[in-house]
Amino acid sequence: MPKKIDFNKPLLRIFACYYRPHWKLFMADMICASLISGTDLAFPMMTKFTIERFLPNELYRFFFIMAGLMVLLYVFRMGFTYFVTYWGHTVGAYIEADMRRDLFNHLQELPFSFYDNNRTGQIMSRVTTDLFEVTELAHHGPEDLFISLFTLTGSFILVFTMRWEMALVLLVLVPLMIVTTILSRRVMQAASRKVKERTAEINASLESSISGARVAKAFTNESWETVKFRGGNENFKNAKKNYYKTMASFQSRMEFMTHFLTVAVIAVGGFLIMRDRMSLAELITCNLFVAAFLQPVRRLQSFVEQFTTGMAGFNRFVEIMRIQPGIRDKAGAVSLEHVKGDIRYKNVTFAYTEDAAARERYVLRDIDLSVPAGTTLALVGPSGGGKTTLCHLLPRFYDIQQGSITVDGYDIRDITLQSLRRNIGIVQQEVFLFAGTIRENIAYGRISATEEEIVDAAKRAEIHEDILEMPNMYDTIVGERGIKLSGGQKQRVSIARIFLKNPPILILDEATSALDSATEYKIQKALEELSRGRTTMVIAHRLSTIRNADCIVVIDNEGIRQQGTHRDLLASGGLYAELHAAQFGEKEAAAV
Numbered sequence: 001m002p003k004k005i006d007f008n009k010p011l012l013r014i015f016a017c018y019y020r021p022h023w024k025l026f027m028a029d030m031i032c033a034s035l036i037s038g039t040d041l042a043f044p045m046m047t048k049f050t051i052e053r054f055l056p057n058e059l060y061r062f063f064f065i066m067a068g069l070m071v072l073l074y075v076f077r078m079g080f081t082y083f084v085t086y087w088g089h090t091v092g093a094y095i096e097a098d099m100r101r102d103l104f105n106h107l108q109e110l111p112f113s114f115y116d117n118n119r120t121g122q123i124m125s126r127v128t129t130d131l132f133e134v135t136e137l138a139h140h141g142p143e144d145l146f147i148s149l150f151t152l153t154g155s156f157i158l159v160f161t162m163r164w165e166m167a168l169v170l171l172v173l174v175p176l177m178i179v180t181t182i183l184s185r186r187v188m189q190a191a192s193r194k195v196k197e198r199t200a201e202i203n204a205s206l207e208s209s210i211s212g213a214r215v216a217k218a219f220t221n222e223s224w225e226t227v228k229f230r231g232g233n234e235n236f237k238n239a240k241k242n243y244y245k246t247m248a249s250f251q252s253r254m255e256f257m258t259h260f261l262t263v264a265v266i267a268v269g270g271f272l273i274m275r276d277r278m279s280l281a282e283l284i285t286c287n288l289f290v291a292a293f294l295q296p297v298r299r300l301q302s303f304v305e306q307f308t309t310g311m312a313g314f315n316r317f318v319e320i321m322r323i324q325p326g327i328r329d330k331a332g333a334v335s336l337e338h339v340k341g342d343i344r345y346k347n348v349t350f351a352y353t354e355d356a357a358a359r360e361r362y363v364l365r366d367i368d369l370s371v372p373a374g375t376t377l378a379l380v381g382p383s384g385g386g387k388t389t390l391c392h393l394l395p396r397f398y399d400i401q402q403g404s405i406t407v408d409g410y411d412i413r414d415i416t417l418q419s420l421r422r423n424i425g426i427v428q429q430e431v432f433l434f435a436g437t438i439r440e441n442i443a444y445g446r447i448s449a450t451e452e453e454i455v456d457a458a459k460r461a462e463i464h465e466d467i468l469e470m471p472n473m474y475d476t477i478v479g480e481r482g483i484k485l486s487g488g489q490k491q492r493v494s495i496a497r498i499f500l501k502n503p504p505i506l507i508l509d510e511a512t513s514a515l516d517s518a519t520e521y522k523i524q525k526a527l528e529e530l531s532r533g534r535t536t537m538v539i540a541h542r543l544s545t546i547r548n549a550d551c552i553v554v555i556d557n558e559g560i561r562q563q564g565t566h567r568d569l570l571a572s573g574g575l576y577a578e579l580h581a582a583q584f585g586e587k588e589a590a591a592v
């Protein structure tokens with residue numbers, strides 16, 4: 001693993017860091033690039049020599065030897081070009097792969113809040129398109145810059161030694177071209193940034209519309225989706241158009257200036273010849289130099305383009321890399337072994353936003369809870385009361401602002417995230433299946449699990465029989481474009497994952513709320529089996545499922561309203577009794 005890069009450095013320094021692991025190839029690439037410009041400089045000089053010495057003196061043999069030498073030179077140049085094109089691009093690809101690796105690793109470290117606030121499509125766009133443009137720059141950038149500066153100075157010096165008057169023409173016009181280039185850079189950079197942003201927006205809107213395609217059809221809102229998309233597409237078109245406009249004005253100006261340069265050289269050269277201060281051979285040579293000039297100037301120009309788009313992409317890359325993974329291990333965090341699962345919340349206060357002005361919108365305030373090891377705590381209450389939030393605080397998906405949460409007496413902020421999360425299993429209402437086989441999806445609970453362990457977990461989660469009936473059994477592809485699992489089957493896959501993970505602490509967040517009663521009954525058994533011997537926090541809509549909990553907590557926007565066993569709470573009346581009555585009818589409530 002290479003040394004970690006400090007992303008607070010200036011952009012170009014960070015960029016340079018990515019060359020470090022590949023410096024040998026990169027240097028070889030640069031050497032070949034300079035040999036290419038060397039041959040470009042040699043050609044006019046050899047021509048001059050031939051015209052001045054060999055032709056007038058009728059040294060035809062040497063003339064043809066010289067021609068042969070030139071061919072040989074170009075054969076070498078061919079080799080260098082091959083090397084630069086092949087290995088230069090490859091270095092670019094290596095650098096892109098390194099950046100993508102860092103970005104991906106970083107994305108894995110970013111907390112829940114990052115994913116709450118950023119759209120999948122936009123993140124995708126950064127990992128793909130943006131980085132591709134960075135590669136182009138990584139490869140062509142230094143090479144173009146190097147070749148053009150080398151050739152420009154080289155030919156300038158050679159022209160100067162031949163005719164200083166000609167060098168003067170170049171000295172006036174070339175800087176003018178370079179200044180134009182640099183000035184255009186800024187305008188083009190802004191335009192390119194806009195294009196990037198619009199592309200990311202398009203990707204995000206595409207991603208959202210495609211994943212929501214079923215909802216759109218259910219509401220027959222396809223045309224509204226089209227309208228929404230059209231807006232984004234229109235913005236993209238305009239941004240791109242604007243970018244091409246700046247590019248067109250830049251390119252046309254540059255071309256004019258190169259042509260003007262050619263004419264100026266001929267005119268000044270002709271004038272010098274009229275005054276007998278220059279020979280025809282020298283004029284031809286100068287002209288060849290100007291031709292040799294055009295390429296580096298063009299390279300410089302393409303460098304500017306690449307630099308603008310590439311740096312815009314790189315900037316967006318660095319922007320993400322600079323986001324601190326808010327939640328990470330503190331120095332000296334301990335790894336928790338043999339967890340019993342004694343959980344305690346003390347004066348816990350939490351708001352989703354760090355923003356001081358919005359701080360007033362606490363989701364949880366001064367919550368005190370205690371779940372002794374091995375017991376079950378049930379959370380009930382109206383939707384939006386903060387039950388899920390309360391559970392998400394335990395594995396530190398979000399950090400609390402005040403108070404403390406302890407596991408076996410250790411503050412969760414003093415424990416490594418790895419060991420904390422390893423000891424907590426979560427079953428949620430929505431199950432995410434990765435595109436892959438059902439075996440892989442179950443094994444996600446513990447990647448190293450053996451075949452027997454996987455089958456055992458599937459049996460305990462009561463999904464084994466269902467799997468045997470699938471076309472390829474455990475090798476059946478599920479998830480995207482695979483076989484469709486029913487809600488109940490998906491839920492049992494997620495339960496099997498937890499059996500494999502085998503954590504001492506369990507969170508069941510409305511695991512069965514989306515299922516019909518028959519399926520719920522079946523899964524309930526698996527869940528009971530799962531929670532045996534574990535500290536369990538269970539959130540349930542259907543109160544029938546939590547009757548046997550050791551403690552039931554009723555929570556709403558105001559905080560904890562009631563706390564006790566099913567019997568206590570029914571007897572004392574209040575919110576729980578009301579909820580119960582609403583679900584089971586007065587009669588049964590009275591009967592219990």
Ligand code: ADP
Nearest residue numbers: 116352363381382383384385386387388389390
């Ligand atoms: P429950 O699970 O009891 O239905 P939640 O814990 O999901 O309630 O939500 C509690 C409150 O927190 C709600 O007002 C909700 O809008 C808000 N909330 C939930 N998740 C987020 C989030 N990721 N970012 C900001 N606010 C959130």
Ligand code: MG
Nearest residue numbers: 387388389509
């Ligand atoms: Mg919830």
